[in-house]
Amino acid sequence: MTDAAPFDAFLAPLARLAARHPGVEGQVLWAAEAEDGWQVQDDAAELLDAEEIPFYVDGLLMEGFGLIWQAMAEAGEARREPDHVLILVWEPGATPPPAPEAAEGWTILASGRWDGRSPAA
Numbered sequence: 803m804t805d806a807a808p809f810d811a812f813l814a815p816l817a818r819l820a821a822r823h824p825g826v827e828g829q830v831l832w833a834a835e836a837e838d839g840w841q842v843q844d845d846a847a848e849l850l851d852a853e854e855i856p857f858y859v860d861g862l863l864m865e866g867f868g869l870i871w872q873a874m875a876e877a878g879e880a881r882r883e884p885d886h887v888l889i890l891v892w893e894p895g896a897t898p899p900p901a902p903e904a905a906e907g908w909t910i911l912a913s914g915r916w917d918g919r920s921p922a923a
Contacts, residue, residue: 809863812863812914812916813856813859813860813863815912815914816855816856816859816871816887816914817856819873819884819887819912820852820853820855820856820887821852823852823883823884824852824853825852826852826855826873826884826885826886826887827849827850827851827852827886827887828849828850828851828852828854828855828858828886828887828888828889829842829843829849829850829886829887829888829889830842830843830850830858830889830891831843831888831889831890831891832890832891832892833890833891833892833893833896833898833899834899839898839899839900839902840890840899840902849886850887850889855887855889858889859871859889862889862891863916865894866894866918866919867891867892867893867894867918868891868892868893868894868896868898868915868916868917868918869889869890869891869892869915869916869918870888870889870890870898870901870913870914870915870916871887871888871889871890871913871914872887872888872890872901872904872910872912872913873886873887873910873911873912873913874886874887874888874904874908874909874910874911875908875909875911876907876908876909877904877907877908877909878907882909882911884911884912888902890902892918894918895918896918901913901915
């Protein structure tokens with residue numbers, strides 16, 4: 803029998819965020835050897851729609867990938883709403899590069915980290 807509680811607890815805030823903000827989009831970045839450490843996923847030209855974000859992340863988690871998600875908003879807005887979600891992914895068992903800090907003009911509203919163990923592990 804699998805104890806999926808930690809898995810569900812990790813995914814729940816991201817699913818709630820996507821449901822509350824149907825206009826938010828997701829961008830996937832993969833750990834890379836590059837100088838900055840993260841590379842935009844090149845096989846998907848479009849961003850993920852809000853309803854696709856939790857399903858995409860769920861699939862990655864089930865496969866044992868590690869990931870960090872960051873809900874990004876423009877800095878300085880009186881009422882901060884997420885604009886997009888960065889999904890930073892690394893291979894199972896790999897050590898990821900440091901998570902990026904918010905670029906100038908942006909702030910991280912919420913985030914989560916999963917270190918790459920599947921709920922069946």
